[in-house]
Amino acid sequence: MDNVAESVEVPKPFRWLQGKWRCRGVDYRLIRPWLYEQDIRNNIPRWQNLSLSLQENWELHPYQTEALNxxxxxxxxxxxxxxxxxxxxxxxxxxxxxxxxxxxxxxxxIDLxxxxxxxLKNAFGIPIGAWYGLEKDAQPITVTTYPSAWSHAETLGSLFKLLIFDEIHHLPAPSWHEIALMCAAPYRLGLTATYPHEDNFRSAQSKSNKSNKSKSTGQLQLFKALNPLDPVALLNELVGPVIYRKHIDDLTGEQxxxxxxxxxxxDLYEAEKNAYEIAYGTYIGYVRDNHLRESHGTRWWHELTRRSAYEAEARRAKVAExxxxxxxxxxxxxxxxxxxxLCTHRQQAMLIxxxxxxxxxxxxxxxxxxxxxxxxKAAERKSILDNFRAGKYKVIVTTKVLNEGIDVPVAKVAVILGGSASDREYVQRLGRVLRKQGNAEAILYEVIVRNTADERISERRQPRS
Structure with a gap:
């Protein structure tokens, strides 16, 4: 790009930075035709054309064919x-x-x-690469994790023509989305059951920032137009919009x-009720007295948390929470x-x-x-899940770690005893028992405490239409 004639109009994705014309990897698909037209030497793509055939015998459902087309x-x-x-x-x-x-x-x-x-190995019968931890093996078809892909985006960025982001709702995290920014792949497919909302994204944002360092100043100048607080707009730019969608009720009974x-x-027991009312009163009293909802809108809880680091009353409210x-x-x-x-469903596989x-x-x-x-530990987790699938264990109790990434068709009863206000979490937990197994009906019980904040949390996590 150094020898581009001054009379040539450079495409919009390019910016003049540090003495060179530069553009983001994600924009490579937009400027490829122009590079060929200008007969500019292009050493970026190192991807390969493949000759794959399926080693397994299965057919797509009509909705899968429709999504693919x-x-x-x-x-x-x-x-x-x-x-x-x-x-x-x-x-x-x-x-x-x-x-x-x-x-x-x-x-x-890593489980996924x-x-x-x-x-991939069973489907195509060829060597499959794995890029994570201490294993760094890049093959024409490779699977990696979001953290590893981010750490090695500069190495992996030009090797692949197709990127597939599983559970793509994780991608908008501030550092992880740089995977999609830095890769030159012109083909991209995002997959998820729970596409992100802006209002439930900020917790993932802060979590990702804890362990990641930012890219160089020059790169940030290229990336600064992105708005990480709007995950939908971010995904539209990096992977493309949602081009096909089916809801749970659309496929119930068939797939x-x-x-x-x-x-x-x-109901709370009497002692629990008294303790709850005192604690909740302390908590909500601070919120109301300081008009946090009025002054900070949807960010009021984050303001409470921030103040608790240095203000005694806010800290008491936080402890009460x-x-x-x-x-x-x-x-x-x-x-x-x-x-x-447990007594009613003693013959059925249950997740709590x-x-x-x-x-x-x-x-x-x-x-x-x-x-x-x-x-x-990984070995113990595998053993528990294997025994659950085999019917040796009828029940598993868990927190959030089984919300996604496991396949246990035997589970047909889910019991939610507590969780966040996220509708994504609710859909993920329901999804654990929806895999079809004969004509078995799936049941999700949500146990909530009457006349407490538990009811409001439950209302907020109901899936949106």
């Missing part, structure tokens, strides 16, 4: 939103077959990496199990109902979701059932 018609650029259990992985495998180019699959967890590795949801309300949440998340009434549900590890371990000890949390 829509993606192809959109120049292989955009996201597909399908419910958990609707076959997003199968759709991706067919997209790879239809495109026949070197492909990088990006996933959020191993699952994808096995599926997904018939299901029903039931809310069960319980932790106390009242602990009371409703671990209410004895929830344990009483759980006893009944709690808000915190402490309650999960308490349930595990009380009922002698296995527990999986973020503290569970």
């Amino acid at each position: 829509t993606w192809i018609a959109a120049s292989r650029w955009g996201s597909v939103v399908l419910p958990t259990g609707a076959g997003k992985t199968v759709l991706a495998l067919r997209a790879i077959i239809e495109t026949q180019v070197s492909t990088l699959v990006v996933v959020p967890t 990496l191993h699952q994808w590795y096995a599926r 997904l199990a018939e299901y029903r949801t039931q809310r069960i309300r319980v 932790l106390k009242w949440k602990g009371i409703i998340y671990q209410a004895q009434g929830k344990l009483d109902i759980l006893d009944e549900l 979701f709690t808000a915190h590890n402490r309650f999960a371990y308490r349930i595990s000890r009380q009922h002698l059932i296995p527990v999986i949390t973020h503290q569970t």
Whole structure:
């Protein structure tokens, strides 16, 4: 680009920075035709054309074929939103077959990496690359994690013509989205059951920032036009818009199990109620007295948290918040109902979701059932899930670590005893029991404490239309 004639009009994606014309990797697809027209030497793409054939015998469902054709018609650029259990992985495998180019699959967890590795190996019967941790093996088809792809974006960025982002709602995190910025791939496919909303994105933003360093100043000048606080706009620019969507109810009865949801309300015991009212009063009293909702809008809770670092009254309110949440998340009434549900569904595979590890371990000890949390070692987790699938274990209690990335078709009963106000979390937990197995009906119970903030949290996490 140094020798471009002054009379030549340079395309819009280019910017003059540090003595050179530069553009972002994501814009490479836009300027490729211009490079060829100007006969400019182009050493960027190192991707390969492939000759793949399927080693497995399966057919796409009509909606999967429709999604695939829509993606192809959109120049292989955009996201597909399908419910958990609707076959997003199968759709991706067919997209790879239809495109026949070197492909990088990006996933959020190592567990998912191993699952994808096995599926890709079985589907195509060729060596599959894995790029994570201490293993750095790049093959024409490679699977990696979001953290590893971000750390090595400069290495991987020109190797692949197709990027597939599994669970793409993770991509907008401030550092992770640089994967899509720096890669030159002109074909991109995003997959998720829960496309992001702006209002439930900020927690992921702060979480990602804790362990990531920013890119160089020159790169930031190229990237500064992006707005990470608007994840939908971010994904539209980096991967393309949602080009196909199906909701759970669209596929219920055919691809997904018939299901029903039931809310069960319980009361606090007298001692719990007294303690809750005192703690909640302290908490909400500070919020009202300081007019946090009026002055900070949707960010009022973050302002409370910020003030608690240096202001004694705010710190007391924050401690009170932790106390009242602990009371409703671990209410004895929830344990009483759980006893009944375990008895009612003793012959069915059940997943129990709690808000915190402490309650999960308490349930595990009380009922002698296995527990999986973020503290569970990989080998133990695999053993528990294998035994659950085989029917040796009928129940698993967990927190958030099983919200996504597991395939347990045997599970047909889910019990939510506590969680966040995120509708994404609710949909993910429902999705754990929706994989079709014969004509078995799936049931999701949501146990909430009557006349407390637990009811409002439950209302907020209901899926949006």
